Each structure stands twice: as C-alpha cells, then as structure tokens.
Amino acid sequence: MNEKIQRKIFQYFKKNKIENFVGVPDSTLKHFIDEGLKCKKILIANREEEAIGIGAGMILAGSPTVMFMQNAGFANSISTITSLIQLYKIPIIFLIGWRGYLKDDAPEHEKIGKIQPKLLKNLELENRIMKDNTWEKDCKWALSKIKKKIPVALVIRREFLD
C-alpha cells in the first residue's frame, strides 16, 4: 500500500475520533506510523503484548484506540488477545502489517506469513484485508464494529521486497 494512502488512513482514523495509536513499529506500516508521529499521536511500546495492555487501558478509560503491529508481533500476542481483549470484550482495532505475504519475503516471515489468514480465522477475530480501493470502506467497517464492542483486525499486505 502506497505512502499517500497510508497517510490518509491515519488521518481518517484521527478524524473519526480515534484518540490513540499504540503499537510496535513495522516497515509495512511505516508511512502510517510516520503520519501519526508527525501528529504526536503515536505511543511506541517495547513489545506487542505490552502495547495491547496499554491500549486496553486507554479504551477502559473511554478513549478509542488503534493498535499497530507486524503479524509476527501479533502472533506473539495470541494469549493476550484471547484472555484480555476477547474475554473482556474490549473493542480494539488491530492494524497488522502482513510480512510473508509474498512468497519470496525474508525466510523468518515465511511460515507465519503463510498461516496469517488461518490464525485470524481460528481466533475468530473479524478482519479485512485493506486494499488501495477498499481502505475507506474497511476503516468505516472497523469503526462500526468497535461501536458494537467487537474487536477487529485490518490487515495491510507487504507487497514489496527490500
């Protein structure tokens, strides 16, 4: 997903009353994160689980929050997602950068990238893959879900190699 759209996604969330963006940096999402840093709205945690804890606290305090992370870090956090976010019905939006989407991505992303869709399915976490022509609809969908207290995930595929 290109730089311009990533920056638009950030601004869209900000305009629609998302007050906090907490997570761990990911190169797939770097323009989104950069836009947030410029607006002084980003809080970077040490690990994804920690980020989810902080974000959950913010939501409990009534302040809507988006969590950003790489799919590897999302996988780190499965127990936190099931035993905190889903168990306590904390309405959070996960924004996940999908490494290993391309078959020739770096070897460490291969396995986790391959099982990414199954992982979300088995977690029963409602999700959408955002594309250049669907992102606005997808963000709107995510915002409507958290209003109904349902946590969701939005996925951005890594479509380039470096």
Next chain:
Amino acid sequence: MIRKDAVKIVCKYLKEEIIVSANGFISRDVYSSLEKNTNFYMIGSMGLASSIGLGIALKKPNKKIFVFDGDGNILMNLGSIVTIGSLQPNNLIHIIFDNKIHESTGGQPTHSHKNNLSKIAKINNYTVFSANTKKSLENILKKIRKIKGPILIHVHIIKSEERSSRVNILPEKITTRFMKAIK
C-alpha cells in the same frame, strides 16, 4: 507479612481510587478485601496489569491508579517499568508484592531472588519505597498521598497458605461496570 495481609493494609487506605490487579492470588485478595466497581481484576494476560494501569493513568490524569502487581507478573513484562519511567504518569502507584516465587502456580522461584526490583524501578525514574513490615507499609501509604508518581511500593512478603476465593464476576461485566464507574 503475608500477601493477603499486605493487600488488606493497602486497601484500608483506599476508597474510590482505581485498582488494576494482577492475575492469580493477588486479584482474589483484592476481591475479598475491597470489592468495588472501580476495580479491574485482570484474570488472564499475565504480566500486563501495569500496562493496563498505565493506559488508564494516561487518559485519566485527575484520578489515582493503583496497580497491584506481583514479582512473577512484572518480571514477565519488565519493559513496562521502562515505559512507565519514560512517560512519568504522576497519578500511577505501582505496588509489587514480592514473595520471590510464583505462589499461584505452586511456589516455583522467580528471579527476583537475586535481582532487586526496587533498583530497576529507581534507575527508571520511579520514586521508590520499600516495605518489610506492616508498620512500614502503613507509613509509606500515608506518605505517598502528597508525592507525585510514578511511585513504586516494593512490598516484601513471605509465602503463605492463605487463599482468597475466586473473583466471581464475569469478565465482560468487569469491563462494563469499570468503564461506567470511571467515566
């Protein structure tokens, strides 16, 4: 001093302050000592009580947040001390009940035996207090009322067989009543 007595003493000094309690026996002790709507009993997600407390503290700067943590819990998310020390929420009071074991899972040792959690908090710019006795804990609780956070109260406790009953509220209910109460 045993864990249950230490938790009871801290609760005696609290009224409507927000409490986030770590999973295991700590949450159970809070539930039996001072059950109220402004408590968030974290029954899963081991290690994250201080992170949840930080998120609340940042968004509710006019309310005091007390995190009831354990040594096993904080060691699982030690980076949280770095983040809290860096963001300096002055309304966060982080209490670690340190028995140097994972009491809830059968008393296996933690690494707080040889590492001093107070020192770790201190180099991360917490204001640190350490309590070995009931009296020293009470004195600290009186003293911290006028001190800005982040504060660590490192409470040294001994192993005990005392058990409180399970938190008997559905997690979903804990969320809704907590959010309503701290609005």
